[in-house]
Amino acid sequence: MVLGPDAATRISPAHEAPLKIDDQASEIMIAPSEGAEAFYVAPNWKLVWWRFKKHRLALVSSVILMFIAIVALAPGFFSTQDPNATNAKELFIPIQTLHFFDEGRLRPFVYAVVGQRNPKTLRMEWQIDQSKKIPLRFFARGYEYKILGLITTRIHLLGPASPEEGERIHLLGTDRLGRDQWSRLMHGSQVSLSIGLLAVFLSIILGILLGGISGYFGGTVDLIIQRLIEILQSLPPIPIWMALTAALPRDWSVERVYFAITVILSLIGWTTLAREVRGRFLALREEDFVVAARLSGCSQGRIIFRHMLPTFASHIIAASTLAIPVMIINETFLSFLGLGLRPPAISWGVLLQEAQNLQSIVLAPWLLLPGLAVIITVLALNLLGDGLRDAADPYH
Amino acid sequence: MTQYIIKRLLLLPLLLFIFSIFAFFVIQAPPGDFVTSYIAELAASGSSMDQAQIDALRAMYGLDRPMYIQYLKWVGRIIRGDLGVSLDWQRPNLELISERLMLTVALGLLTFCFTWAVAIPIGIYSATHQYSFFDYFFTVFNYFGVATPTFMTALVLMWLAFQYFGVSVTGLFSPQYVDAPWTWGRVVDLLRHLWLPAVILGLDGTARLARIMRANLLDELNKPYVEMARAKGMSEWKLVLKYPVRLAINPLISTIGWYLPLIFSGSVIVATVLNLPTIGPMLLRALTNQDMFLAGAIVLIYCGLAVIGTLISDILLAWLDPRIRMEES
Numbered sequence: 001m002v003l004g005p006d007a008a009t010r011i012s013p014a015h016e017a018p019l020k021i022d023d024q025a026s027e028i029m030i031a032p033s034e035g036a037e038a039f040y041v042a043p044n045w046k047l048v049w050w051r052f053k054k055h056r057l058a059l060v061s062s063v064i065l066m067f068i069a070i071v072a073l074a075p076g077f078f079s080t081q082d083p084n085a086t087n088a089k090e091l092f093i094p095i096q097t098l099h100f101f102d103e104g105r106l107r108p109f110v111y112a113v114v115g116q117r118n119p120k121t122l123r124m125e126w127q128i129d130q131s132k133k134i135p136l137r138f139f140a141r142g143y144e145y146k147i148l149g150l151i152t153t154r155i156h157l158l159g160p161a162s163p164e165e166g167e168r169i170h171l172l173g174t175d176r177l178g179r180d181q182w183s184r185l186m187h188g189s190q191v192s193l194s195i196g197l198l199a200v201f202l203s204i205i206l207g208i209l210l211g212g213i214s215g216y217f218g219g220t221v222d223l224i225i226q227r228l229i230e231i232l233q234s235l236p237p238i239p240i241w242m243a244l245t246a247a248l249p250r251d252w253s254v255e256r257v258y259f260a261i262t263v264i265l266s267l268i269g270w271t272t273l274a275r276e277v278r279g280r281f282l283a284l285r286e287e288d289f290v291v292a293a294r295l296s297g298c299s300q301g302r303i304i305f306r307h308m309l310p311t312f313a314s315h316i317i318a319a320s321t322l323a324i325p326v327m328i329i330n331e332t333f334l335s336f337l338g339l340g341l342r343p344p345a346i347s348w349g350v351l352l353q354e355a356q357n358l359q360s361i362v363l364a365p366w367l368l369l370p371g372l373a374v375i376i377t378v379l380a381l382n383l384l385g386d387g388l389r390d391a392a393d394p395y396h
Numbered sequence: 397m398t399q400y401i402i403k404r405l406l407l408l409p410l411l412l413f414i415f416s417i418f419a420f421f422v423i424q425a426p427p428g429d430f431v432t433s434y435i436a437e438l439a440a441s442g443s444s445m446d447q448a449q450i451d452a453l454r455a456m457y458g459l460d461r462p463m464y465i466q467y468l469k470w471v472g473r474i475i476r477g478d479l480g481v482s483l484d485w486q487r488p489n490l491e492l493i494s495e496r497l498m499l500t501v502a503l504g505l506l507t508f509c510f511t512w513a514v515a516i517p518i519g520i521y522s523a524t525h526q527y528s529f530f531d532y533f534f535t536v537f538n539y540f541g542v543a544t545p546t547f548m549t550a551l552v553l554m555w556l557a558f559q560y561f562g563v564s565v566t567g568l569f570s571p572q573y574v575d576a577p578w579t580w581g582r583v584v585d586l587l588r589h590l591w592l593p594a595v596i597l598g599l600d601g602t603a604r605l606a607r608i609m610r611a612n613l614l615d616e617l618n619k620p621y622v623e624m625a626r627a628k629g630m631s632e633w634k635l636v637l638k639y640p641v642r643l644a645i646n647p648l649i650s651t652i653g654w655y656l657p658l659i660f661s662g663s664v665i666v667a668t669v670l671n672l673p674t675i676g677p678m679l680l681r682a683l684t685n686q687d688m689f690l691a692g693a694i695v696l697i698y699c700g701l702a703v704i705g706t707l708i709s710d711i712l713l714a715w716l717d718p719r720i721r722m723e724e725s
Contacts, residue, residue, distance in 0.1 A: 231414060233654055234706045236661035239679055239698040240418075243691060246683035247425030329545050333665055336547055337680055352547075356669070358564065361555045368555070371548040378543040 048314050051391035058387020061380035068377055072189045076145030078157050079183035080169055084344055085143075087178035089115075092364045093126050095173045098136075108136040108158065110169050134169060135161040173366040175354050184346050185370055191347040193377070195262055196328040200320050202266035207273030208316070214274065215281025216304060222278075229271045237268050238333060245339045254345045261340055265327050276319045280312040314392035322385035325378040332374055348374050400714050404707060415699035416474075420467050423692035431459060433686060437483050474696075480689035484682065489693045493675055497697065499568060500674040502586075503667070504659045504701070506594040511601045511655075516645070518602075519609025523617060523644075524636055534606060541603030546662055549596045550669040565592055566671040597666045601655055605648065612647055616640035649713045656705025660698055 039047075052058060071078050096110040112132040115124045140159030146152050160167035171182040214225040244264045248257055284290055293307050328348075334340030335349025336356070343350060348370045354360060355367035426433075431453050438444055445453075454460055458469045473480070479489035522531045557565045567574075568589045573582045616622065617640055625635045664676035671677070675694050682691040 231411060234411070234657060234702050235415075235418075236657045236698040236702045238661040238664050239676075239695050242664065242679065242683055243422040243425075243695050246686075246691070247422065325543070332545055333547070336545075337665065337668060339680075339683065355551060358554055358558060358566065361551060362558060365555060368548070368551060371545065371551070374545060375540070375543050375548070379539055382539060382543060 044310070044314070048391045052387055055387035055390060057383045061383040061387070064376070064380045065384060068189060068193065068380070071186055072193045074147045075183075075186040075190050076147065077153075077155070078186045079145070079180075080142065080156060080159050080171065081180040081183045082143045082145075083179065083183040083187045083346055085179065087174070090168070090170070090174050090178040091124060091176060093170045093174040093178075094128075094364075095366050096128070096170050098171055102133070102135075108138075109133040110136065110171070113170075134167050136169065137161045172369055173364065175364070175367060176360070181351070181366065181369070184351055185348075185373060187346045188348045188351050188370060189373065189377075191258070191341065191345060192328055192331060192349070192374070195258065195265070195331045195347065196324045199262045199265040199269060199327040199331075200323045202262060203269040203273050203323060204316065204320050206266065206270035208277050210270070211274030211277030212281060212304065215278035216285065216300075216308075218282075225274070226278075229274060232268055232271050235268065237330070240268070241265065241330065241334055242337065242339050245334055254342070257341060258345065261331065261334065265330055269323060269327060273316070273319055273323065276315065277312075280315060281308065284308050284311060314388070318385055318388035318392045321381060321388055325381040325385075328374065328378060328381075401711055404710050408703065408707070411703050412700070415696060415703070416471055417467070419692040419696040419699070420470060422695050423470075423688045424463075426686050426688060431457070433688075434483055474693075479693040482682070482687055482690040484685045484687040484690065489690045492678065492690065493693060493697060496673055496675045496678060499586075499672070500660070500663065500667075500676070501701070503590060503593060503597070503663055503672070503674060504656065506590055507598040507601070507659050507663070508652075508656065510591075510594050511598040511605055514598075515602045515605035516609055516648075518606040519613060519644075520636070520641060522606065522610040523613035526614065538603035538607050541599045544599070545665075546596060546600060547665045547669045549599055550593075550666050553592070553596065554670070565589075568593075568672050593663075593666055593670050593672060596670075597659060597663055600662070601659065605651065605655075608648060608651065609644060612644035613640055616643050646713075646717055649716055650709060652709035652712065653706045656708070657702035660701045660705075 042050075075083075093113055093115075096113060098108060098110055100106060100108050102109055110133070112129045112134050113126045114129045115126050117123070118125050136158055137160075138158060139155050140161065140163070141154045142156045142159045142163060144152060144154050160169055168180075170180050172185060173181050175181055175184075210225050214222045241264055244267075245261060248260050252260070290303060290307060293303050298307070331340055331347060332349035332352065335347050336352050338353060341347050341350055351370040352368075352374075355364075355371075360367060431450060434453070435445060435450065458466045461469075477490060479493065481487070482489050482492055485492055518534050522534050525531055554565055557563050568586055569576075569582070570585050570589075573585045576582055617636075619640075622635065622640060625639065626632070663674060664679060666672070667674045667676035668680055675697060679691060679694040679698075682688070682694065
């Protein structure tokens with residue numbers, strides 16, 4: 001956690017003083033010992049990578065996140081149906097388990113469901129019909145969609161073999177409007193992830209700017225910015241976000257609401273990053289290489305951007321990675337309460353809104369599944385962030 | 397010490413001033429003013445108001461005057477204890493809030509106690525038994541605790557309780573106690589319902605706190621003084637609890653400052669899912685129905701609770717850590 005004075009004692013004996021050297025300086029540095037030459041001449045990023053590689057869970061997480069990112073980039077390809085298409089005849093269909101092997105051969109299929117109306121409750125009750133299989137195929141043709149708004153196609157990763165006969169599959173069941181939850185989950189990942197990334201991006205800009213000013217210049221500016229951060233951090237975030245998002249005009253388009261929510265989330269989010277940046281600036285300001293740069297007449301901009309920023313860029317990346325899951329959870333909170341994104345926008349929070357009360361969960365427990373997507377993503381991001389944070393300071 | 401606390405107390409009016417501006421902004425945010433919404437509300441319920449009454453109302457709230465005068469009037473009324481009338485409930489806001497405030501605070505404090513009572517022992521155990529089975533177990537548990545949104549925990553537990561035990565865990569009182577006056581039985585009934593929301597709400601915080609405690613204590617355990625005490629034959633149990641734990645807890649005190657506001661803040665969602673009679677669900681309803689004076693008042697109350705939390709943590713920190721006291725004087 002916090003590096004105390006004992007942090008220095010953990011450095012290997014060959015390092016007499018903590019080495020804080022940026023990429024340029026390391027080239028002219030002479031290795032103090034012959035044995036670990038590769039280690040001493042390696043640039044900062046290489047050391048970080050070596051450290052990071054040792055963190056197994058972080059590596060696994062980054063692979064998982066890569067998959068999630070691919071889904072988020074082209075959710076239509078992974079969907080089996082139009083996520084916004086409602087179907088009054090297919091309400092609350094339960095999960096149709098995907099079977100990959102049929103009689104020992106790779107022939108994916110799902111069992112069909114048959115609905116029967118319960119004469120007492122007048123509700124449709126769905127039964128899995130083991131006698132009827134719906135054959136599936138890879139790269140099947142389905143509804144038309146666009147990848148990143150550019151390429152129009154009808155090809156999906158998986159789909160019923162003969163959609164023209166009205167065959168439909170619901171891998172994760174359907175909701176109260178008969179919309180396919182699997183497809184909605186795929187599409188939701190795009191919004192949920194991108195809102196997290198965008199909000200953190202805005203926070204980084206604000207955080208580096210204000211934290212940097214605060215840490216580099218110090219004095220009155222520092223005092224004012226620090227008080228501002230303290231005030232913002234002592235605010236209860238969720239009521240504040242609720243109040244701000246509720247104030248967004250009802251007639252705003254989906255895109256505008258999306259950006260407004262990102263801005264609202266980063267309004268408080270930047271403070272943590274600003275503190276991190278300020279701390280780093282304060283620590284680096286007195287370092288020899290910064291003093292040297294100042295004495296040799298570098299401009300302030302050059303000192304900050306060329307000498308100081310690269311030294312703690314890895315810390316910023318680690319801190320921002322840890323900030324993304326927080327943003328994702330917060331967006332989920334807001335949308336879950338009905339104050340965040342509004343339909344027809346699809347995010348994981350919007351999906352979970354369907355599971356807001358006991359009745360719907362008892363009736364359709366699969367509506368809780370988008371929560372699992374949130375947990376996996378947040379878990380992976382946290383593990384990745386922890387790995388990066390440990391690797392960010394490879395000299396320790 | 398006194399000087400330090402006075403200094404902190406002097407900051408309060410400034411904070412409250414900023415928060416009140418924010419709450420006022422919340423009230424002003426939706427299009428149209430209070431009286432327009434009120435007239436619409438009346439029209440919806442079939443009654444109406446004559447022009448003289450409308451003008452009187454407008455004058456009372458200063459709606460025809462500049463913004464800062466409206467703000468001053470609003471603050472003036474708050475200081476006199478008048479938080480306005482809820483359009484939605486047709487009752488004074490003060491009454492509505494005070495009914496629920498106690499339960500909100502009780503839930504927050506119980507959550508806080510649960511978090512500390514669980515997180516500190518876990519942190520100590522994990523640090524003293526590093527890389528043991530339970531250390532790994534708690535690490536995994538902590539990661540999941542942080543990654544699971546509180547409402548998910550609430551929903552899943554609600555579902556499990558209903559599915560397997562047939563009980564509904566929503567609300568804070570058994571049916572016979574809902575409108576009953578405060579008796580000993582009602583308090584016991586409340587505590588029997590309150591622990592579950594407190595646990596759900598505290599899970600995330602417990603996970604974070606246990607991790608911080610473990611890391612802090614690990615830093616301390618490697619220090620020479622621990623070795624020294626061990627060499628002198630001090631019992632391990634006493635050794636750990638008496639010195640390193642005390643030092644490791646100190647930084648945690650400063651987390652109260654941001655943790656208490658987070659509890660109150662997070663309780664909004666848990667309370668909404670579990671349908672608890674706290675001010676959280678009321679805020680949500682007020683915001684959805686654009687009952688802005690009530691929403692503004694609740695936001696202000698939340699800010700007030702957060703400020704009190706920060707203040708408590710500052711005072712505790714000064715009391716426990718002599719370095720902070722010295723620095724200030």
